[in-house]
Amino acid sequence: MPARRKRADALRNEQTLLAAAAAVFVTSGVDAPIREIAARAGVGVGTIYRHFPTRADLVVAVYRHQVEACAEAGPKLLADAESPLAALRQWVDLFVDFLVTKHGLANALQSDGSGFDALHAYFLDRLVPVCAQLLDAAVDAGEIGPGTRAYELMRGIGNLCVGRDDDPRYDPRRLVELLIRGLRRPRSS
Amino acid sequence: MPARRKRADALRNEQTLLAAAAAVFVTSGVDAPIREIAARAGVGVGTIYRHFPTRADLVVAVYRHQVEACAEAGPKLLADAESPLAALRQWVDLFVDFLVTKHGLANALQSDGSGFDALHAYFLDRLVPVCAQLLDAAVDAGEIGPGTRAYELMRGIGNLCVGRDDDPRYDPRRLVELLIRGLRRPRSS
DNA sequence: GACAAAACGGAACACTGCTCCGTATATTAA
DNA sequence: TTAATATACGGAGCAGTGTTCCGTTTTGTC
Incomplete structure (x- = not known):
């Protein structure tokens, strides 16, 4: 004590x-x-x-409350939105917002380098379950096909947000939208 | 002289x-x-x-011939494949192969600061037209919707391939496949 | 062979992340 | 209040980067 x-x-x-x-x-x-x-x-x-022993610890501390807000938004959106897929879209939008407004954060998130493991771990521990819940709900509702895991999807989204943010030729949101569309269950057999 | x-x-x-x-x-x-x-x-x-005054110059020189091969494969695939979309898929597969085998190159493709501009420019000059040709052909054939530009698609693919390559939970190819599926024209209105 | 231009090597500088330990300060006990 | 001690602080110093600079060596030419 x-x-x-x-x-x-x-x-x-x-x-x-x-x-x-x-x-x-x-x-x-x-x-x-x-x-x-x-x-x-x-x-x-x-x-x-x-x-803050590692840089990641500092980053986590600085952004903790925002990550928390993102995590809490998940169930809320699922309850309020028209459909699970709509909720997933809105949640992903929030996530992308978060990543692109903090410049360089997406880069850090994917970095396999020396000290960002804590950041990686924190984001994943906190957000992957939320994403998984939304994903499962959409699968159960028959809106999207099965087989995609939350971890992979989130890392993909994170990766798409990597890079300079002042290039008009590259809009991460458009590609994330493409990714989500690719998730949808095929209409015909 | x-x-x-x-x-x-x-x-x-x-x-x-x-x-x-x-x-x-x-x-x-x-x-x-x-x-x-x-x-x-x-x-x-x-x-x-x-x-090689900059690191980019060196990287460009080393990978020039591989990029060349990828560029030349485009028209060839378009001529040989069943459909433009099939050709696009195969070409993207080649591109991903190239990116993941030379690990870290995907990072270079999106890197902003350090001086990979030369590499970036070379990649773009050489490969974007090829990708655009495949994309256009698929649009003309009615297989995919319009509106996606080659530069954006290629950078998205590059970004998806970023990261450690020994993680079984994250397979860039699955996500790239999702992205391509998202490109498809919706079946029903 | 002599000479100058071209190319080489690597010491040296600038800038990082990170550690270590002598010094300073806050807290607690007397 | 004062002394004792745990706690925290500062920043010099080490190690690992990229990059430059210049004395030395090699090459090509006459």
Whole structure:
């Protein structure tokens, strides 16, 4: 049982860091140098690593509430929408929104590199079950064919959102829409 | 008018470098350290930079002939296959083959910052017209709906192939297949 | 063989991520 | 209040990148 509670300056710094990281992420993307975030927060790099051992931990902390909102929207949409497929569409739209507005996040999500495993794991643990529920409902309703798994679909969507976001020739949403259409059960035999 | 022709050792080194780079790319991906390629070729890093000022130049040179093969296969498939859509499928399959076997190349295809612009441009110049031809033929044959552009489709496919290739839960081909299915013209109005 | 142009090699610089430990501070007990 | 101790902090320092620069070596020509 921990008798001592967390020190006040540690708590303060954690908040400062989250704010600084959020600010830097919108400016320079989630790949911004750690030193830049440290400077912005007015702390040493050691402090960042103590609070958030990996970069992914920091990213997760910054975006946790938004991921949570996305996860909670799933069942809600399923209850409210016209059909399971409609709910799935709307949910995917939310997910894409989230990915493209945080620039670089989609890249980080697919990165197989050294330190993003935690981010990967967190997203998946939290969102894959939600996506699976929507998918299953649509299958049960006969709107889409079986065989596609939530993990794969989500990673596919994430991948489609990767890349520079200022290219008018490439709109991730159009391709995601194509992917969803490809999910539909064939009309004729 | 350049009186002198290129020196013999320079030509020799260029070939050595291309071979070394090709070998290293399949081992460590296109992001392999320059020093590793230099060591493999038995030259200094300066020599690499002299022959290929940017990493993209090197990558382009190494994969040029494979891209060429893919480009040439387009019209051939269109002539031989049962239908334009079938040809498109087969061509996309070839394209995916190319992307996944050279792991990391898909990353290069979408990479924004580092300097893959040359590779990007080459890919696009060479392959987009081929893809467009197949796409148009399938539209004309009434097999798929209009509105999808070759550039966007190719980038989408490239993005879907991004990521670690040893994960049984994620098979790029399944998702690409979904994407192609999404292209199809709806059967019933 | 002598000479200049071309090419080479790799040390050196700049910029990353990340660790480590001496110093400073907050909390608690006396 | 003061002393003791756990906790947290800062940033120098290490390791691994890409890239440049220039003294040295090789090549081609006369």
